[in-house]
Amino acid sequence: MKDFKDKVAVITGGASGVGRSLAFALGCRGARIVIGDVDREAMEAVSRDLEAEGIEARVAHCDVTALASLQALADTAEEAFGAIDLVFANAGIGAGESGAMWDYSEKDWQWCMNVNVWGVINSIRAFMPRLVARNQPAHFVITGSGNGAMVIYPDAPIYTATKAAVHAITENLHFQVQAAQSPVKVSALFPGPHVVETGLFNSGRVRPEALKKEIEGNESGITSVDDMKRMAAEYGIELKTTHPDEVAEMAVKGLEQDAFWLLATTPETEQKIRDRAEMILSRKTPEPPMVGG
Numbered sequence: 001m002k003d004f005k006d007k008v009a010v011i012t013g014g015a016s017g018v019g020r021s022l023a024f025a026l027g028c029r030g031a032r033i034v035i036g037d038v039d040r041e042a043m044e045a046v047s048r049d050l051e052a053e054g055i056e057a058r059v060a061h062c063d064v065t066a067l068a069s070l071q072a073l074a075d076t077a078e079e080a081f082g083a084i085d086l087v088f089a090n091a092g093i094g095a096g097e098s099g100a101m102w103d104y105s106e107k108d109w110q111w112c113m114n115v116n117v118w119g120v121i122n123s124i125r126a127f128m129p130r131l132v133a134r135n136q137p138a139h140f141v142i143t144g145s146g147n148g149a150m151v152i153y154p155d156a157p158i159y160t161a162t163k164a165a166v167h168a169i170t171e172n173l174h175f176q177v178q179a180a181q182s183p184v185k186v187s188a189l190f191p192g193p194h195v196v197e198t199g200l201f202n203s204g205r206v207r208p209e210a211l212k213k214e215i216e217g218n219e220s221g222i223t224s225v226d227d228m229k230r231m232a233a234e235y236g237i238e239l240k241t242t243h244p245d246e247v248a249e250m251a252v253k254g255l256e257q258d259a260f261w262l263l264a265t266t267p268e269t270e271q272k273i274r275d276r277a278e279m280i281l282s283r284k285t286p287e288p289p290m291v292g293g
């Protein structure tokens with residue numbers, strides 16, 4: 001997609017972080033933006049900020065764990081602006097887990113699976129039938145993570161498991177639109193190349209009451225990127241970070257070229273991907289990769 005002017009872009013989890021930056025990057029290129037998020041306060045703020053930039057936008061409360069909520073978001077977008085051209089299944093949370101996975105509560109797993117995996121499945125089920133039926137060039141972008149899709153970091157087993165599933169879904173969705181000869185393109189967005197300065201590490205702020213934490217003491221103790229930096233420094237690692245605006249620019253440039261991989265890497269992360277492939281091919285017993293790079 002070369003030109004985003006007057007295109008309609010729906011972004012889940014657009015009230016903060018990567019989704020918010022995507023809204024501005026696309027809005028500044030003339031796209032009309034629809035944001036669905038569970039955080040009402042943050043949505044109001046982003047709505048004001050988009051308006052101040054002269055970007056045409058709608059925000060609507062949307063919980064990606066419920067299919068009906070995403071269908072309502074699709075209706076809102078179509079009623080406001082007409083047919084949808086871009087969908088970003090971006091909403092995601094970090095479960096904030098640490099310690100042995102056999103000690104996590106069912107609710108810890110459920111919350112993250114519901115948002116990160118079912119959120120993507122529900123987004124596909126709500127939007128893909130509309131995009132495919134329209135039979136016009138469109139993009140369906142799924143935010144994954146290199147942690148799960150490419151490398152298995154040892155510190156967040158629930159999150160990593162969800163993002164492994166998300167990548168399998170994304171690549172299969174791409175195969176299916178290709179096989180169907182649909183003009184809808186699928187892309188996999190990997191925020192990075194470093195840890196991105198977003199609210200992900202403080203996801204507890206949007207954890208639903210029904211799935212609230214039951215077991216104390218297995219929290220990671222990290223609730224911000226600064227906490228991560230401090231913790232890394234204790235191990236002598238200087239953690240580099242990326243601003244979400246940089247991620248959004250990288251994504252938009254990739255979409256302009258209809259790229260599947262919206263992926264920025266460093267030599268260190270590329271080496272980790274090679275090491276992992278080599279480890280599998282040589283049947284080497286896995287060793288945890290170092291966080292960062």
Ligand SMILES: NC(=O)c1ccc[n+]([C@@H]2O[C@H](COP(=O)([O-])OP(=O)(O)OC[C@H]3O[C@@H](n4cnc5c(N)ncnc54)[C@H](O)[C@@H]3O)[C@@H](O)[C@H]2O)c1
Pocket residue numbers: 012013014015016017018019036037038039042062063064065090091092093115143144145146190191192194195196197198199200201203206
């Ligand atoms: N921050 C990173 O370093 C990083 C790295 C790789 C991947 N990601 C992925 O990027 C995506 C965006 O996260 P972010 O880093 O911008 O974090 P963020 O917390 O800043 O933004 C996530 C948004 O999703 C919303 N959300 C949470 N649960 C929701 C639900 N049930 N329904 C609708 N919206 C919901 C939140 O309210 C928030 O506005 C996620 O999928 C995340 O896994 C982030």
